[in-house]
Amino acid sequence: MATERSAKRRRLSPPGDSVPGFATWNLEQDYEQRQRKGKKKEGERLLVKKADGWKEDERLKEVARLEAEAAKDDSDQASEADEQDSGVADLEAPATTAQPDVPVKEQIRQAKEDLARIAGHISESPEENIAQLGQLAEIARSHNVTVKKLALGTQLAVYKDIIPGYRIRPLSKEDQTAKVGKEVRRLRTFEQTLLAGYKDYISHLTKLAQDKTMRPVAITCATNLLISVPHFNNRNEIMALLVKQISFRNLSPETTKCCEALSQLFREDDQGHASLEAVTQMTKMMKTKNYHVHENVLNTFLHLRLLSEFAHKAGTNSIDRAPVGDEEDVKKPPKKKDREYRSKRERKVMKERKAVAKELQEADAVVSYEDRDKSQAETLKLVFVAYFRILKARKSHLMGAVLEGLARYAHLINQDFFGDVLEVLKDLILEAEAALEPTEDDMDVDATEEEEEDELDAATERNITRERLLCIITAFALLQGQHDVVKSVNTLQLDLNFFITHLYRTLLPLALNADIELSSKSAHLADPNGLATPAQQTQGKETKVNVATTTVLLLKSLQSVLLPPQNTKMVPPMRVAAFVKQLHTLALQLPAKSAAAVLALIHAVGKTHGNKVAALWNTEERKQDGVFDARGLEVEGSNPFAATVWEGEILRHHWDPKVRDGVKGVDGVIRGVLGGGEGREGPSIPVRR
Known part of the structure; x- marks a missing residue:
């Protein structure tokens, strides 16, 4: 017995707006603003015969100008409505700003809530909410000085929290066009968005350092970044900001803070690359200023770790040895009865692997020592x-x-x-x-x-x-x-x-x-x-x-x-x-x-x-x-x-x-x-x- 085929039903969309912002679309208005085939250009309007010849009618020209302005305003309003209803966060999306009639205390309260909410989202899931860095940057450009300081401090805490322990390489044109997997694309999006936001943050600090009101906050943020993440990108820009602040003869609190940050960087720099970059900029600045600088600038050189072979952290005068108690805590080899049984072949293979690992470790150490000595020699010069x-x-x-x-x-x-x-x-x-x-x-x-x-x-x-x-x-x-x-x-x-x-x-x-x-x-x-x-x-x-x-x-x-x-x-x-x-x-x-x-x-x-x-x-x-x-x-x-x-x-x-x-x-x-x-x-x- 043949089975009776069921009638094919049309698939219905679920109730409600499945597309964000669909309710605000105005299809008729979009159709009206669409360019007609027979619409004449500005130079193809009919001419009017006047005393001095055929001329373009001024009234038609004025009407055309008004129509163009009205069409532009309608398109701007439509685009703003689309951005507000879209559920995707953008790096440069404008954040909600306080109305002029809102009291100052209310603006500060709202800004605190927004900053706490955005910072919490980014810290919880940096890869998914990395685009919200644009909202923090927009709040940092507020006209309220208190809100601006709070936003700068929030950005500092967020960047210190989410910056990875490696340097991000900018993508080339070949990398952008290459086909990669979903996870790689996601990681690249996170890194490039973080790098763009971080670069914009440093440029903003550089501009604020020229303002007397915002200079202390900007210098504090810059010194914290240099001490906390000296390995990350845009290190030269931060150093240039600090070196510019110490280029004056008079000693100010900002100058002292910059000198202390550079001294700490010199003490904690094991490889010597950051120290070389800082000393290069400082010596160029002093030569340009004809050495009319404060002596605290030269005193920072006393904290350099120059040409010293060491296994532990050391300075120019002493070496930080390991505590005596650490020698007793070294794991002792197991007894013979507790050793794992291995055949003669297994022991031979393990011995060869240990020898290869030791050679690789020594090779890496030699390369590191040579690189460090080269940097420190240039610094000393x-x-x-x-x-x-x-x-x-x-x-x-x-x-x-x-x-x-x-x-x-x-x-x-x-x-x-x-x-x-x-x-x-x-x-x-x-x-x-x-x-x-x-x-x-x-x-x-x-x-x-x-x-x-x-x-x-x-x-x-x-x-x-x-x-x-x-x-x-x-x-x-x-x-x-x-x-x-x-x-x-x-x-x-x-x-x-x-x-x-x-x-x-x-x-x-x-x-x-x-x-x-x-x-x-x-x-x-x-x-x-x-x-x-x-x-x-x-x-x-x-x-x-x-x-x-x-x-x-x-x-x-x-x-x-x-x-x-x-x-x-x-x-x-x-x-x-x-x-x-x-x-x-x-x-x-x-x-x-x-x-x-x-x-x-x-x-x-x-x-x-x-x-x-x-x-x-x-x-x-x-x-x-x-x-x-x-x-x-x-x-x-x-x-x-x-x-x-x-x-x-x-x-x-x-x-x-x-x-x-x-x-x-x-x-x-x-x-x-x-x-x-x-x-x-x-x-x-x-x-x-």
Whole structure:
């Protein structure tokens, strides 16, 4: 029996609008706006005969213009309705803005809700809602300053959350036309949309950085991006924004924030690529500005990790070793009874695989080391070029930062440039001495002008004194960092006695300096409890050189002369005795903290050179005839062994207990050298009460 075929039914659409925005379509209006075949163009209208010939009718021309404007308005309204009813989010779709009659507080409240909702959607599913970044960008362009700041902060948090751990490669024309799978197309759409939004965000921050009101927020967002995602695209644009902010001579909060961000980037950069890009832009900026920048800009170079082979994170002075407890937590090999059984062939294959994996790992490490060393070598070259150009230009406000940088990277300076650097330091000291000498014009001034010049000379002398001490510290730091140079000093004909003699001449004037415990940056000591001891200075625990107090600079210079770490025994006795005698005289005039620090240095010198200076405490024996010349210009010509250290008896009655303890410590060391405490002490000097 044949089955009866059922009647074919027409397929009906489900109730309701299946297409978004279908209810707002106006088919008749679209048909009316469609261009007719017989519609005449603007130049084909009928002409009207007038007195001067056939002309186009002005009334018809005006009517045609009005019709065209009306058609354009209708098409704009239709397109806006389509965009509002479409369910697809667009990157550049305009967000709903507050009406002008809405109060400001209500606008801020609505903006907070919108920002929280959009940020939540993007964080929950970045690949699906990545197009909503356009809505955040539109809110960030609001006229309300508070809303704009909130939107910038929200964009910063969203980008830090969704940016991947790799750099996105822009698609080429071949990649765009190539056929790919659904997952690859989805990933490419996410990456390119993220990259476009991120680039627009950085360009917006660059524009806002020029506005005084929005500059702090823009700089904060830029510094956070540079520290959080330095590996991502558009890194050069962020660096250019920060470098532009630090190109001014005056120090502002934004400049300080940018310098701190660059310093942190230098410390955390393991590969060296980001550091090379930043240093390149900074050196170009300083050269363009003729080095009229703040010294904090140069101080950022001190945080670079240059040419150091390390397995752990390390700086230029120390290596962060793994904690001791980590060695105990290493997994021990299993016992023989617990090992998994493998045949001889399996063990052979596994051994070969381990060897291949080890070779691949070493190859990758070699490539990484070579790439990093290349980047760091270029960075070091740029830094030294900037330092030497500043020295050549004699930029006085940058001398402290430059000299400290040279001292920090002394072990990286080529031996061929070593003599030239010392000659430049020598010229700086001679120029500083010449600046302190009075000229003929200074003699022919009135009394009022003389008082004003005395105040100026006092300030100038303080700066010049610091500059001279910095030159001495840098010269000896260069020698300590160069082992080969120390052995070949005579071959290079380096005049190091010049720096020692100049330091000896500086001691007595420094005793009368009222600002010896003041730094160049603040009016108080950095350490309220006291100054850094020589042992702490040797371990690198002191503050930076160019911001240290004058006392700390003096102690570092004396330590380099009297306690060199490499050839301590080669210091002549005449030099040690002359400095020890002058330091006791200096301690009588210095403030309590500085006097205690000087006595601590003498105590360290006594432990090392006790046999060389013990005669200064012995009144019964004299190794040399004549008179001690405290104001002599030469160290060896001062005849120190013709004098005794009588200042210690006065310092025993000092009001500060730390100074009294320092004197007792020095006497104890000398008594141990002279015979274990049973021998002779210094002369007893009566003190008038």
